[in-house]
Amino acid sequence: MAETPPQPLTLAVGDRVVYPNQGVCRVTSVESKEVAGQTLTFVTMKREEDGAVVMVPEAKVRAIGLRKVAGRADVDRVFSFLRSDSDKANLDWKQRARTNVERMSQGGLMGLAEVVKGLQVLSELRPLPTKERELYDNARHLLVAELAASLNIAEVDAEDSVDVVLFPPGRERPKRTAEEFRTGAEEDGIELGEDLLELGGEMELGGEAEPEEAEAEAEPEEAAEPAAKGKAAGKPRAEKKAPAEKKHAAEKKAPEKKSAAKKPAATKKPATKKPAAKAAAKKPAAKPGKKK
Amino acid sequence: MIRLVTLDAYDPKVIDRLCKVLYTAFGVGCEHAGDMSVPSGLSEPYDAQALLESLPSPRAYADDKILYLTSRKLKPRSLLSGDVPSNGFANQNGPRALVTSAAVKDPEAGLKQIARHAMHQLGHTWELHHCLDPRCAMYPPWTLNYEAGDTFFDTFCRDKSEQKIRLAKS
Numbered sequence: 145m146a147e148t149p150p151q152p153l154t155l156a157v158g159d160r161v162v163y164p165n166q167g168v169c170r171v172t173s174v175e176s177k178e179v180a181g182q183t184l185t186f187v188t189m190k191r192e193e194d195g196a197v198v199m200v201p202e203a204k205v206r207a208i209g210l211r212k213v214a215g216r217a218d219v220d221r222v223f224s225f226l227r228s229d230s231d232k233a234n235l236d237w238k239q240r241a242r243t244n245v246e247r248m249s250q251g252g253l254m255g256l257a258e259v260v261k262g263l264q265v266l267s268e269l270r271p272l273p274t275k276e277r278e279l280y281d282n283a284r285h286l287l288v289a290e291l292a293a294s295l296n297i298a299e300v301d302a303e304d305s306v307d308v309v310l311f312p313p314g315r316e317r318p319k320r321t322a323e324e325f326r327t328g329a330e331e332d333g334i335e336l337g338e339d340l341l342e343l344g345g346e347m348e349l350g351g352e353a354e355p356e357e358a359e360a361e362a363e364p365e366e367a368a369e370p371a372a373k374g375k376a377a378g379k380p381r382a383e384k385k386a387p388a389e390k391k392h393a394a395e396k397k398a399p400e401k402k403s404a405a406k407k408p409a410a411t412k413k414p415a416t417k418k419p420a421a422k423a424a425a426k427k428p429a430a431k432p433g434k435k436k
Numbered sequence: 437m438i439r440l441v442t443l444d445a446y447d448p449k450v451i452d453r454l455c456k457v458l459y460t461a462f463g464v465g466c467e468h469a470g471d472m473s474v475p476s477g478l479s480e481p482y483d484a485q486a487l488l489e490s491l492p493s494p495r496a497y498a499d500d501k502i503l504y505l506t507s508r509k510l511k512p513r514s515l516l517s518g519d520v521p522s523n524g525f526a527n528q529n530g531p532r533a534l535v536t537s538a539a540v541k542d543p544e545a546g547l548k549q550i551a552r553h554a555m556h557q558l559g560h561t562w563e564l565h566h567c568l569d570p571r572c573a574m575y576p577p578w579t580l581n582y583e584a585g586d587t588f589f590d591t592f593c594r595d596k597s598e599q600k601i602r603l604a605k606s
Binding site: 264271272280285288297298300307311314317 | 521560576
């Protein structure tokens with residue numbers, strides 16, 4: 145509903161609305177109450193899923209992002225979006241997290257579909273980290289609940305309808321490669337993390353130890369990002385990880401990586417460079433002293 | 437507690453093994469709650485949803501899940517975006533699930549396949565959604581190679597089902 149021009153949202157008892165990140169609610173009352181000397185109109189809603197009650201001041205209904213349940217036209221647009229093959233996953237975890245949070249709270253039904261599809265596409269390259277797996281599940285839950293409410297069908301039918309599009313019967317799920325994502329990322333001026341390049345799309349999807357592994361990958365990425373995006377910062381990280389956590393998946397790669405990581409480090413640290421840099425640093429310091 | 441109700445004759449060994457698999461998967465007890473017959477007025481292949489709704493419930497507690505097992509064929513389900521073959525049915529967060537073993541000639545040999553579908557449908561009754569991991573039983577069941585998979589939940593689905601079961605008990 146965010147796509148349509150903003151109109152004042154008039155709510156009446158019995159209306160079905162969607163509270164962002166909470167799900168489908170039904171308005172149970174609209175009444176005035178005196179709070180701290182002010183008379184405010186409150187909209188009281190009951191979440192359909194579990195009966196939780198929410199009260200929102202009428203003036204804040206728009207700001208919160210409350211909206212009516214999507215109509216048939218929105219549903220059709222969502223299905224055509226899910227069917228399309230155009231989506232590329234954003235590999236920058238910060239940007240991805242920011243846009244996904246925005247989509248969840250402000251994006252309406254289409255925003256939920258974008259989160260689901262975006263994370264699904266990303267999962268075709270590598271397993272999702274735990275937080276994103278949770279986000280995927282939440283988005284899917286909200287999407288399915290709203291579709292079911294909108295089409296007046298059971299949730300299980302709504303979910304299967306979505307998944308028939310996302311996982312077509314009798315077709316293998318595509319396996320994405322890092323190369324595929326790299327071109328997309330470079331167009332947007334985003335640098336690929338070394339973790340992703342290392343995976344190279346060879347890693348199998350799923351697995352019991354995946355989320356922990358993926359999370360562990362994400363965390364050093366977080367820590368390293370502000371410090372330095374350059375190659376120098378990435379290589380020691382690769383050295384540390386290879387022996388520790390990728391025993392089974394990257395055993396063959398590890399010796400190559402180690403040597404690849406160590407060689408440039410050795411070649412980049414020639415004894416001649418440091419003195420030159422030091423001398424360059426010392427010279428300007430000495431000159432002003434002499435001039436004085 | 438999972439209560440297994442058979443709608444057709446099965447070897448007790450098969451039922452025992454299926455109960456063990458479900459117990460291992462969900463961490464809750466599973467027992468055979470008896471046999472029932474398919475209500476009259478419905479014909480094969482059955483509409484899974486209609487069949488499930490028409491079946492009587494055995495004696496059970498409020499947080500029990502009832503799994504009906506049949507060897508009869510189920511109709512493909514027509515959905516908004518296309519038709520999908522049906523090996524079972526369960527409503528999200530519902531108390532009952534239905535699974536068919538029609539695709540398996542020998543239930544003893546194909547127990548893994550039946551158990552995987554049973555886990556999937558019971559997962560829906562504990563509010564699990566479809567999963568992204570092809571090895572997980574919650575992966576969409578109409579996909580290629582689903583039936584060749586193991587009776588396994590990925591970490592996320594296992595944690596979520598455990599949490600839901602714990603909440604239901606409390």
